[in-house]
Amino acid sequence: MIFAIEVAIGGLLVGVMYSLVALGFVLIYKSSGVFNFAQGDMTLLAALALVGFLTIFPLWLAILAALVLMIALAIAIEAIVLRPLVARPPLALFMATIGLGFFLQGIGQGIWGTDPKGLDIGISDIPFKIKGLLISQFDLAGGALAGGLVFALVWFFQKSRTGRALRAVSDDHEAALSVGIPLRRAWAISWAIAGLVALVAGIMWGSRLGVQFSLSLIALKALPILILGGIDSIPGAIIAGLVVGASENLAEVFLGPYVGGGIQTFFPYLLALVVLWFKPYGMFGREIIERV
């Protein structure tokens, strides 16, 4: 029983970090109605940049420099990629983000190289015991950091004036403009926030798995979470992330042996498929009501 709880807790903590990746998608989708295919590559770029900056700066300055880079990137994306595509169908924007993804991947690896790099942010990976439960220190720190960021973002989107303006932009561009919300600034802000999320995800996952190309594939983990939680729901991303983290870990440990193991990689997709069957907008997604 203790072992099962340990497995579940381990899964939940990893799940928080999944939520973080999924959140990057949700934020962009909520504010511009675009599914940002480049989110994984932004994570990779942020991690690569951080590793690069660490060779010249101390940790705090390197993180700050990487953050500045991600914000500059957001402003550049708005000016170069999004602005020419204003009022085009969402599919055009989606295609643009695919291109953007390849570009960022190429640029990042071109500057900082393709060899796997370690990232040490000074949190040890030695597990410790609480009341007889073995818990990874690193996962706990990652979970706490991701959880804090998630709560800050939820507050920002639901309560603050800027958050409200960003939600308005995602809902109706023209109406948002007519009440005086500058569309371009709103887009730049939401991409900057997605950049911040990518940086935090890059730090956590990079120091866990090493910084290399496969880091961009972490975005694939976000897909079943988005389907489960609904692509436009922040609480959905959090809860679905936890569900995926815990259930894939439990499934691997308790069901895996019967089917030869390795089910961790596809179990979330199976779960997403089942949810799609019953709730096509996800557990918390906004059901779109069309009046005809």
Place this chain on the structure above:
Amino acid sequence: MNKKNGNPMLQVEDIHITFGILKALNGVSLEIHKGEILAIIGPNGAGKTSLVNVINGVYHPSRGHIFFEDKDLTTLSHHHIASLGIARTFQNVALFKGMTVLDNIMVGRNLKMGSNFFSQGIYWGFAQKEEIRHRQEVERVIDWLEIEHIRKTPAGMLPYGLQKRVELGRALAAEPKLLLLDEPMAGMNLEEKEDIARFILDANEELGTTIALIEHDMGVVMDISDRVVVLDYGDKIGEGTPEEIRNNEKVIKAYLGTARQK
């Protein structure tokens, strides 16, 4: 042109707009005076909505100028014009459908809120106090439009008539100097129309809002407007008090067709 009591609030001078080969507006000039209710009428495709769109910056005219309180709006962006005090509603309701009625109207107040993105983080207390003050103003608009009971309902779930009313509320929350209403009563029943007419008159009298509205219901137009401008195929074919318009030969022709010539 006729310059009554000083400079007009809004001056539209010789505006041309073309979409491909279609001339939506063909050299239209008009003035909106402070404190009046101006109705813009005309058959379908006359260019009424284009005119509103060019005033609030959705389109930029290919020729001509627009002055608002002596400031040239012609090349300004959409949101910049909103910040000068021009609010509008849309022909096909453009609410933030996923947000509550309260949030919709709060967004309408966006421009009145001083604290920006950064000060929200730093001057927490100040930003919060301001939020409460604006919330009170928004509650006043909600009370006034008699939509208290749906404050927490997502706007997309409301019936059409109420959506129109919420949209009016969102525009009024910005305390605009000039309010542009694009068919505020379209698709409403008589009772709903009377409600909206009352809100428009109240906004004009109590808040002093200058209003320009596009409307098809002639009864309403004649009852509530101070002046009427008539457009037809992108040209202005008449302008005057409701009484003058009622007897204007050209207007009657545009509305009823040439068969009336006897």
